Amino acid sequence: MSQIRHALTTKREDDFSKWYQEVIGAADMAEESGVRGCMVIKPWGYGIWERIQRLMDDRIKAAGVSNCYFPLFIPLANFTREAEHVEGFAKEMAVVTHHRLIADGKGGLIPDPEAKLEEPLVVRPTSETIIGDAMARWVQSWRDLPLLTNQWANVVRWEMRTRMFLRTSEFLWQEGHTAHETREHALAETHRALEMYRACAEDDLALPVIAGEKPENERFPGAVETWSIEAMMQDGKALQAGTSHYLGTNFAHAAGIQFQDREGKQQFCHTTSWGVSTRLIGGVIMTHGDDDGLRVPxxxxxxxxxxxxxxxxxxxxxxxxxxxxxxxxxxxxxxxxxxxxxxxxxxxxxxxxxxxxxxxxxxxxxxxxxxxxxxxxxxxxxxxxxxxxxxxxxxxxxxxxxxxxxxxxxxxxxxxxQTGLYEEARARRDANITRGVTEWQAVTEHFENGGKYPGWVEVEWAKPTGAALEAVVEKLKAAKLTIRNVPRGSDAATGSCIFSGEPASERILVARAY
Amino acid sequence: MSQIRHALTTKREDDFSKWYQEVIGAADMAEESGVRGCMVIKPWGYGIWERIQRLMDDRIKAAGVSNCYFPLFIPLANFTREAEHVEGFAKEMAVVTHHRLIADGKGGLIPDPEAKLEEPLVVRPTSETIIGDAMARWVQSWRDLPLLTNQWANVVRWEMRTRMFLRTSEFLWQEGHTAHETREHALAETHRALEMYRACAEDDLALPVIAGEKPENERFPGAVETWSIEAMMQDGKALQAGTSHYLGTNFAHAAGIQFQDREGKQQFCHTTSWGVSTRLIGGVIMTHGDDDGLRVPxxxxxxxxxxxxxxxxxxxxxxxxxxxxxxxxxxxxxxxxxxxxxxxxxxxxxxxxxxxxxxxxxxxxxxxxxxxxxxxxxxxxxxxxxxxxxxxxxxxxxxxxxxxxxxxxxxxxxxxxQTGLYEEARARRDANITRGVTEWQAVTEHFENGGKYPGWVEVEWAKPTGAALEAVVEKLKAAKLTIRNVPRGSDAATGSCIFSGEPASERILVARAY
Missing domain, CATH: 3.40.50.800 (Anticodon-binding domain)
Incomplete structure (x- = not known):
């Protein structure tokens, strides 16, 4: 058999991370911008994003959700209203403090001390709080519900370590935000969005994903339930490819989203939010790329x-x-x-x-x-x-x-x-999920000795909370592992919790992750 | 004839400005967000923007221009490179100085003094300088030219007085940025974009416009030539509905956009930029709205x-x-x-x-x-x-x-x-352009005494520069007037300059403007 001379310098099996960077350059998809943590998305990369947008937007509109546009800037006060949310987000955000520049007398510019904002503004890391303000204005009665909105926008999270498409300080996404009369309606919307993401990932991006609920420690700040779709990259790591949150009445209480119900009583709405981002493109690269570059579905x-x-x-x-x-x-x-x-x-x-x-x-x-x-x-x-x-x-x-x-x-x-790329990825994913491991030590050994691409391991647990959950999180952290999700529709647990030995209540997927 | 009971409270002829605000509310297009100068675009307003985007984007792509995405944040240093540009833009911009918040001990949040950026970042008011950096990396040889890029993005200009759609601190737009081998090529692109805007405004938005060159005092900061399309609103005022700039080699010098020409010599590129924004929606309202609300083409x-x-x-x-x-x-x-x-x-x-x-x-x-x-x-x-x-x-x-x-x-x-709305607006526009005025006093009297909607006046001038132009600008300012543009393809001047009495060189449109 003749030697194939592949079109890239780096092979996946030699250095997956370097290979990923090389694909992005060789396919002319994006590059570092020189602005900290921000990338330039070039025509081929942006063209793929436009296609994803078009297909996802069709699905969003078909579900009766309306696109809107909300402000880039969020007043500081909005972040102090929802306690868990501020805890989760207030750490690393871009803060606007001035609205004018003046000459510094040395040929440069500085923020004008005379033009300091009375209240600093945050560049949105996500828009629950500002959209909550709008919902509070828009919702009066049960007749106004459900309120189904979405926006396509840029958001900023000040990331310390960035990687193109996967984790950048500024990224592009869509964020759906909905308000409902009841918990049941909001949960139904949470699952509709999750299913929409699964269908778009699998049918359009040819990314096989596992949809399921995140454990408590991985929930979106302020959410009651967080659901995700998880994709396996060719190095066996997991990529969270989309999330859908049931927010209970937490954000409704924070923003005052109230309505008169069918009996004439004031009630707080149950809200949801859900999003996918340009991160999906990183998932496409790491799922379908080969030693000759990218393969676009x-x-x-x-x-x-x-x-x-x-x-x-x-x-x-x-x-x-x-x-x-x-x-x-x-x-x-x-x-x-x-x-x-x-x-x-x-x-x-x-x-x-x-x-x-x-x-x-x-x-x-x-x-x-x-x-x-x-x-x-x-x-x-x-x-x-x-x-x-x-x-x-x-x-x-x-x-x-x-x-x-x-x-x-x-x-x-x-x-x-299209079908072939999906089937290939799905077969690889399925071949790399290990089941039936019942001892935590066997799990850590699997990831230490399981070769370069140990994939994911499914185990059973008793869904600990509080201090017990914290102990589990510490154990995971020590092994550089995370719980991805509790797969939707998976078989009932039959054995003991791998952490506590108590009767297990559900199955979870454990993996290294991006 | 029976009395018609119109669907709005305010009639155009009673209070055009109040009528405009009422239409936006009554048509449920947008509302104030509570964040200074930023609006929320609601489904019907955003849906119109999506249609404009789709139709304009088709035209942009058909011209061989590729969509990209560039960073929201621009380092301060970028603004100091092009002298006129900084003069024109550095005044009112949102400046990010910190990347983290901390608790202030009183239940609130403040920017973390430990997380001050070494160099502040500006939220883009326009992207010539950051895209110039990318062009400098992308262009090496004449073979890389023309480089035709566009982005759909949000931009921020800290406006003191805002009005929904027409002037908001944050707005949505597209900005095309191109680089060329020669002045001729760049000018051809400037005119291609201008003509694209004219066609989209007239054929898609049913907005009759006059395309022409802006006088020197109205040029984009850093541009050699600025061209615009101008639409007449129902109150006779002008709305600049799109601009296309030939930037010469100014931004190429500032960012170092150089190429090896066909003879092997290093040359600076000639660049262009062109943009339209959500402001177009304001133009649609003020052109096609009536006393019953909006009429969408x-x-x-x-x-x-x-x-x-x-x-x-x-x-x-x-x-x-x-x-x-x-x-x-x-x-x-x-x-x-x-x-x-x-x-x-x-x-x-x-x-x-x-x-x-x-x-x-x-x-x-x-x-x-x-x-x-x-x-x-x-x-x-x-x-x-x-x-x-x-x-x-x-x-x-x-x-x-x-x-x-x-x-x-x-x-x-x-x-x-569609045709009827265009014809109606065009007939009204044409009926409200006054020609043949040769004395400046007659112009000011026309606007003072010409009724509520004096429209536009076409006069001839000798295209003054320097101090003479400044004197003209002062005269205009005193009368609350502006020069809109020198209409493309208009007849040659035949008389004397209305300002200096010298032989006139071209015709200009004078109007009140948004």
Whole structure:
């Protein structure tokens, strides 16, 4: 078998973290901005985010949720109202204290001492408190409920250690905020959002996820219940890919969100919030990337098919481009995954082979090359990004169909790539969850000796609270482990709590995490 | 003629400014947030913005411009590099000085003195300087040019007097930023963006605009040329609805955006920037609103047709809703303005008549009411928002077509409404531009005595610079007037400068402005 010369320098198995950084650069998705903890999202990375936005927004709107926009700045006082919330968020936030700059007399600028704000403003780390203020104005009666809002926005959390897409000081997200008459209605919305996230992650991003409830110690500050979807990266670590919170009446009490119920009594609303962020893109990279770069699932690929004419910077190019345009138009009239196929005819200067590798690293699902001889024969050279190599000869596995015949197959091929990426990730995830471990020492040994990618371990516990939970958290911390969630719909516990030996009440997933 | 009872309390002619605020409330578009200068954009206002975004973004992408995302925070040092830019912007900006809060011991929070930033960060008022840093990294050779980027983002300018949509401390916009090899290429891009804005304003927002160059004193800080589109509001004032700047090599010098040209020499890029904002929504209100509320041009209406079943909270409602759903589906399968018709079947509780007036105030282009008798007869009651009243009897001008026949006409009706709104605004604008005034005193008298809505005046001038321009600006200021722009493609000047008496070189539009 010939040696394959992969398109990246770093292999996943050699240094997963370095590989991740290399993919982001090689696929031209993002870069450090020079502003602490903030990245620049470049066209390919942002194009993927636009696709995720579009698909998620369709799901959000289909659920009857309305998009709004709320202020970037939150008065300090809002944070002091919900005790747990301030505890969880007040630590690392960007604080605006002045509204003007003046010359410092040395060629620089300083905040104008005359323009100090009476009350500093916080750049939103999340918007429960400011949206709570609006809800308090908007809700009067049970007839105003449910109130279903969402915003697409930037938020800032002053992170000490940042990693592109996964943890940046500023990031982009959507945050849904809803208010309801009863606990039952709010819980139903919490689960609707969770299920929407699962469906979007699995169907659109091809990310297999496990939906479940977070343990008490991992709850959102101020929440009564926090649910998450968890995805397994190729290094076996977990990535929290979305969360949905039932907030009880905590934020309603803090902001005064009250309504007159059907019996005429004043009641506090039950609220929820739920969000996913640009972090999802990090999850896509670490799930679908390979040693040749990224592989973008077709549903979220800005271009699903890229056509590269083999240009010679000569007059004959015009005819070749015209032929490629015919190919493009035929493909663009096809349908895949319920939408028109997105095709790019890339006529930028440069050798087709060099451009091919650029698109391989970016992860375009299908790459088509067309040279003068192909044109003469009515053919095209087709490369599937998910089946890149002919392992027999170590060369790219091109197929050479007639272009007319291929147009009819392109939609199905894109759908097969989408399904294939999901199935591959799902099989890997399932193969890397270890079950039936009953001793804590066996768990720590599993993670110490389980090879580079020990995956996740499912254990049973008695759902401790208070001091007992704190002791468990300490144990986990010592082993650099976290509880991901209690998988929704998992089998009942049958044994003893791995921590206390008491009869277990539920199953939990334990893992290293991003 | 019967008296029409309009749906708003305030009439435009009584108090235009109060009317504007009332429309925003009555159409449920936005409200003050409680955070200084920041508004909450509510679903109907945000839905209109989403439509504008979608249509503008399609135009931006069609021009080969790629969306990116750049940091919210800009280091202070960036502002000191371009002298005019800092002069123009450094005055009123939000400055982040701390990255953590701590308890103040009195139940409140204060910025943690231990967490003071070494260099304060500015919340972007515009992104030329931070995007310039990225361009300097991205551009090496002429082969990297043109570099065409855009971002959709929030920006903050600390405004002293704010007015919803027109001038808020935080607002939403898109900002295009491009870099080119030559002055000619950059100027061509400046004009392409300007023309894109004109087309989007006129074709999508039904806002007639005059595109032209701003005089020197109205240029964007750091720009060599600033071009704008100007729209006339119903009170005759001008609204700058979009700007496109040729920045020369000023920002390239400041950020070091250099490239190796085709001869191998290092050159500075010529850059451009261009933007439109949520301010456009203010322009739509003040152009198309009437004494019954807003009238949304169909191209940017979140719902183009709203169907209101006359529900009785009784079992028969189910049958009526099913009938309305048939009507909805038939309408939603139609096409108008190149897209599928957007139809809402509004089954929220409430009387159909009360809901009708809500939708009139919101300005849905077509409102359909359906009662049990209509259903029995296969008919619907259709109300065109742009022809709301039967002036003979002072009642809403309903038509009662068979629903099947109406479906086939709905697309054309929406297109007629779109065109009608544009033509109405254009005729009003054209009727309110006064030409041929040659004495400055006549101009000031026109604005003092020209009635409530004196519109705009076109005069000729000799394009003064330096001290002469400053004197002109003082004269304008004294009369509360501004120069809007030098209309693109206007006739050559034929007379004398209205200020200096010298031979005039061009025509300018003078107006009061938002």
């Amino acid at each position: 077709p549903a979220i690929a800005p271009h699903q098919i890229v056509i590269l004419p083999m240009l010679r910077e000569a007059p004959e190019d015009a005819e070749l481009i015209a032929y490629c345009e015919t190919v493009r138009a035929a493909l663009a009239s096809q349908t895949a995954l319920g939408e028109r196929v997105r095709v790019l005819l890339d006529v930028k200067p440069g050798k087709a082979a060099a451009k091919r590798w650029d698109w391989v690293r970016k992860g375009a699902p299908i790459i088509i090359e067309v040279g003068p001889r192909d044109m003469a024969e009515g053919k095209i050279a087709v490369l599937r990004r998910d089946r890149l190599w002919n392992t027999a000869n170590g060369k790219p596995a091109f197929a050479y169909p007639a272009h007319g015949a291929f147009a009819g197959e392109a939609g199905a091929m894109l759908e097969a790539i | 169909p191209a940017i209406a979140p719902h183009q047709i709203v169907i209101l079943p006359m529900l009785r909270e009784a079992p028969e409602d189910a049958e009526l809703i099913a009938y309305c759903e048939t009507v909805r589906a038939a309408l939603a399968s139609q096409t108008a303005l190149g897209e599928r018709v957007r139809v809402l079947l509004d089954v929220k509780p409430g009387k159909a008549a009360a809901k009708r007036w809500d939708w009139v105030r919101k300005g849905a282009p077509i409102i359909i009411e359906v009662g049990p008798r209509d259903m029995a007869e296969g008919k619907i009651a259709v109300l065109r928002r742009d022809r709301l009243w039967n002036t003979a009897n002072g009642k809403p001008a309903f038509a009662y077509p068979a629903h099947g026949a109406f479906a086939g006409e709905a697309g054309a009706m929406l297109e007629a409404i």
